[in-house]
Amino acid sequence: MSMIFWAVKDEKGWHRSDRRIDETLNHKEKCILFIGAYHDIKKKLPKDIHVMEVKDTEKVKEYQRLLPFYNKNRERFKELGGYLTSQVER
Secondary structure, eight states, rough: OOOOOEEEEEEEEEEEOOOOOOOHHHHTTOEEEEOTTTOOOOEEEEEEOOOOOOOOOOHHHHHHHGGGGGGGHHHHHHHHHHHHHHEEEE
């Protein structure tokens, strides 16, 4: 597994970790994993690590693909931008 920037919370608050997730987390601990839409990390994580995406990966990828063609796809770009900047629902 390659190193990916992620954060873990302890009694002092959130902090960055450079160790592998499966080497660092104890049972029932939580972390936040910050990755780009094109990273396919879920398949590489141990099965007991649950991943909750906060935004639909396909919509993020579509937004990124439309960036160079903004003028031709303004409405869709605006729609996706609104989705990406909207509040995260639990």
